[in-house]
Amino acid sequence: MPDNEQKEQPRRRQARGERRIAQLLDAAATVFTTTGYTAASTNAIAREAGVSPGTLYQFFPNKEAIAIELGGRLVHEMQTAYGEALAPVDPATPLEEAVGAAVDRFIAFNCRHPVFFALMHGPDIPGRLTEEHDALHVALVGRVEGLLSSILPEAPVADIKRTAQMVLGIYMAGLELVLAHEGAERDAYIREVKTALTRYLDPLLGDRLGRPGLTTTP
């Protein structure tokens, strides 16, 4: 079994590393959530993780790399654990129901991972998106585009893209409000997000019934 040993040794070694990485990402999530991405410091993350700054830099070359990895894991978990929220929808499903289910899942996801919001609002200067912000954003917009395409296969790509951006924007705006409230008020905001999205999207689906549908570029 020396073969086995040789194979497992690195694994074990990496095991500790993997644990540290997870630990550091958890700490980063906490700090990003608490202070925001820009104001977060790598030392604070290391402190939160209970390790020295040097240890952090053994696994991540800089702050952005942490955010990117964190974003990547969020997207991955979203796909695996919340995949249905973004799965193509049965065209027979009423829009209200589909939107409601999707929003519920997303809200649940974002409440479990509040860092998502902090990452989406990275060092925000409109037009100058940084990588990790972009990565997350692009990934999400991509999924929404896919969803919309599955419903409106004949719509022009440019329109789909725009609509997806708007949908994501409306959702994020609503999410901010949802996260800023609690209890019944939070629930009320969740309902508002669903309402806003449903109303925004409803007319687009018109063509399925012979109605005009998506506003197109002139």
Place this chain on the structure above:
Amino acid sequence: MPDNEQKEQPRRRQARGERRIAQLLDAAATVFTTTGYTAASTNAIAREAGVSPGTLYQFFPNKEAIAIELGGRLVHEMQTAYGEALAPVDPATPLEEAVGAAVDRFIAFNCRHPVFFALMHGPDIPGRLTEEHDALHVALVGRVEGLLSSILPEAPVADIKRTAQMVLGIYMAGLELVLAHEGAERDAYIREVKTALTRYLDPLLGDRLGRPGLTTTP
């Protein structure tokens, strides 16, 4: 002439002070817009204004105070120069038209004062709003609330508040997209913002025609 002197000295001083303040606020607007609020440094603002750091602190106790004052002036200008955008609407005006006009005015305002966006997205941590962010936000939400109230005088305050927050959120989300694009694409996004807001608000006005209207808290 001592009387004269006493009167004129303060005036001159205030005049110079006002000029300095305006100069500093202009510089701050530039820096906030360029680097974002969090990353902006007071030294950079002073440099941009062509004065020394000490001078800056003669007029503002700290960085946040600059943002607050800047936000205040933005709100003030909005009221005076763009007041109609937030003025109570003639109930007879079609919603689409009213929203379209308001959005056009706001977009124009925000393009002339891009710092508005930077201030609204200050050190953004949901739930932990800082003063100046809050001030701007509260002011704007207040105006939107007023507008909605003028249209729906019977709606519960809580619902009005919620709707106003949503409206502002949707607008800001759209604004980010508008600012991130140019030319025809920008125009397309402006249209989308109008569409989204119109669709979101349209059903609320139903009671004026006997339709259900605002979703209310259960």
Place this chain on the structure above:
Amino acid sequence: MPDNEQKEQPRRRQARGERRIAQLLDAAATVFTTTGYTAASTNAIAREAGVSPGTLYQFFPNKEAIAIELGGRLVHEMQTAYGEALAPVDPATPLEEAVGAAVDRFIAFNCRHPVFFALMHGPDIPGRLTEEHDALHVALVGRVEGLLSSILPEAPVADIKRTAQMVLGIYMAGLELVLAHEGAERDAYIREVKTALTRYLDPLLGDRLGRPGLTTTP
């Protein structure tokens, strides 16, 4: 002269600054001499100068800038206070005498400013000269070239350059030995430097007497 082109107005304010700059350069000279350029830290320089790190950075953007300024001042002082050491030589002067006088002056200068040596041996990687090293070096080589040209006006530039580099190299090598010893031994090394340079240069002057002179590129 170290100042940029823009500022001519503030004069007196800079008085304190000038003092600080001198103080910082003195401290830098001490630290560079003690630890060498590469190992010297800006914090150590600030500490040696009795100021905070921030103060140092008010006057110098980074470590290299300190070295460059220091080098510039050294060259300047060399020109003004030790100018004769590099002044064109009366062709009638016996070489031995001329070299002896020049070396004596240089040694005196370098003993008064031991940092000169540290700067000349900056972050030494042959081929990869850094700016401040280069600046000092180039300045000195230029002077030696001038000296040689004044003696051998007909020699090809390439040969003059090469000879100047060698002369400077031999001098610096000797200087290291001189600085590493004291008393009589130091004096003996000074004599050796003179001897080495005289012997190296003597044949070059042959053409003045009809002898072959400088070895030329084939």
Place this chain on the structure above:
Amino acid sequence: MPDNEQKEQPRRRQARGERRIAQLLDAAATVFTTTGYTAASTNAIAREAGVSPGTLYQFFPNKEAIAIELGGRLVHEMQTAYGEALAPVDPATPLEEAVGAAVDRFIAFNCRHPVFFALMHGPDIPGRLTEEHDALHVALVGRVEGLLSSILPEAPVADIKRTAQMVLGIYMAGLELVLAHEGAERDAYIREVKTALTRYLDPLLGDRLGRPGLTTTP
């Protein structure tokens, strides 16, 4: 077979160890050459060698030890492979020829082992020579002393030492210039080094012909 095993185990271990050491020293040579001794990091050396930092420290207690061992091996190789360059010279050989041959060999050696230069210019602070620098330096000076003694057996030791230091210094200064150039220019510098050394040493040999010879301490 236990006997055999006992014998072979150490051998293998030593063999492996030697391989590791050679590997590490090669890596160190590369890094020292690239970044200079002071700026070189043990982690970088380990990385270059493809091993972990821990492994490096299993063979060397610290960075300086690596330099010392590297210097030792260089000296050793110089003795074995380039020994003739430092072998006592047949007094009948013309100086020019002897110096030319020696310089050629040394230059060849230094071009094959560019780390030599980096080590000789270690954390250079005149007067405060560190061990490994000293070791290399002392070894080389010793050999040059031997050479000179073989030619001038009656010269005082102090004079021999001084001359040897000067010879080494001139050579190192020339080497720097040689390494900093390429092609024809490099060749020209090689010629200059030979010239400088020949001219410096030539008068010393005078006593062999009844001429004064070495300048002595008064």
Place this chain on the structure above:
DNA sequence: GATGAATGAGGATTCATTCAT
């Protein structure tokens, strides 16, 4: 012997803010 995680002091540099002039 080998690994790679861990350390923590120290590196350069910045920044909000204060103070003497």
Place this chain on the structure above:
DNA sequence: TATGAATGAATCCTCATTCAT
């Protein structure tokens, strides 16, 4: 008022070295 020097804690990041496995 205005200046610009001064601060010192905090920033990101590196490095020689050690330690558990």
